[in-house]
Amino acid sequence: MKAMILAAGFGTRLRPLTDHLPKPLLQVGNRPLIHYTLLLLKRYGITDILINLHHLGGKIAEEVGTGIRFGMNVTYSEEPEILGTGGALKKVRSEFSKGTFVVINGDILVDLNLDKVVEFHHRKKGVGTLVLREDEEVMRYGAVEIDSKSQVRNIVGRCGWKGERLSPFMFTGVHVMEPKVFDYIPPETFYSITDAYVEMIKKQERLFGYPMKGYWNDIGIPERYQQADRDLKGGKINLSFIRL
Numbered sequence: 001m002k003a004m005i006l007a008a009g010f011g012t013r014l015r016p017l018t019d020h021l022p023k024p025l026l027q028v029g030n031r032p033l034i035h036y037t038l039l040l041l042k043r044y045g046i047t048d049i050l051i052n053l054h055h056l057g058g059k060i061a062e063e064v065g066t067g068i069r070f071g072m073n074v075t076y077s078e079e080p081e082i083l084g085t086g087g088a089l090k091k092v093r094s095e096f097s098k099g100t101f102v103v104i105n106g107d108i109l110v111d112l113n114l115d116k117v118v119e120f121h122h123r124k125k126g127v128g129t130l131v132l133r134e135d136e137e138v139m140r141y142g143a144v145e146i147d148s149k150s151q152v153r154n155i156v157g158r159c160g161w162k163g164e165r166l167s168p169f170m171f172t173g174v175h176v177m178e179p180k181v182f183d184y185i186p187p188e189t190f191y192s193i194t195d196a197y198v199e200m201i202k203k204q205e206r207l208f209g210y211p212m213k214g215y216w217n218d219i220g221i222p223e224r225y226q227q228a229d230r231d232l233k234g235g236k237i238n239l240s241f242i243r244l
Contacts, residue, residue, distance in 0.1 A: 007106035008054035029232025105173030132169035143168035
């Protein structure tokens with residue numbers, strides 16, 4: 001199985017920290033953030049990795065290289081113009097055309113059993129599975145809502161669901177996908193994967209949500225970045241995929 005790390009963003013909310021350093025290279029607990037993502041994927045046997053690059057992308061490529069020191073094979077997709085989550089995926093469609101693959105945002109710190117997520121995805125026979133979590137402010141930031149069978153029926157209120165009452169969750173930035181997702185993304189343009197998911201729901205594609213338990217933090221804002229750094233340095237969290 002292959003994975004894509006989305007690492008092209010500008011990190012606007014973390015400026016000035018990201019003026020000269022891309023967000024995935026910010027130090028968290030004495031390691032660059034992207035190291036955690038790579039080590040998580042490797043823990044679950046995913047060693048063929050593609051990383052998309054735009055803002056200061058050369059620094060990411062210089063840090064990670066071919067992935068050999070992680071025991072991985074890392075390649076890159078450079079975006080002269082940033083393409084968004086959907087556009088970035090469409091650009092590398094040929095790399096992920098043969099079966100299930102994982103996509104993970106490059107600005108999160110998460111401890112997650114990927115084997116269980118992939119098993120859930122296959123059992124449900126979904127086109128896509130979104131890893132979700134509970135959050136008290138979910139409606140403020142935009143909910144992914146699932147029914148009693150874990151099928152996604154509404155995303156940020158855009159799908160007009162009129163059936164059973166749904167359970168709202170926050171999206172974590174981790175997806176498991178099948179190549180059919182590419183059918184919903186236009187080529188060579190900026191496009192959000194959220195827009196693709198909305199179209200999939202409206203056309204009755206099988207899209208599921210997997211509520212996770214465990215540590216998650218969005219490093220995209222200063223408060224959360226500082227919290228994650230303190231938590232790791234202070235020993236408040238122990239990530240299961242890190243061997244000390």
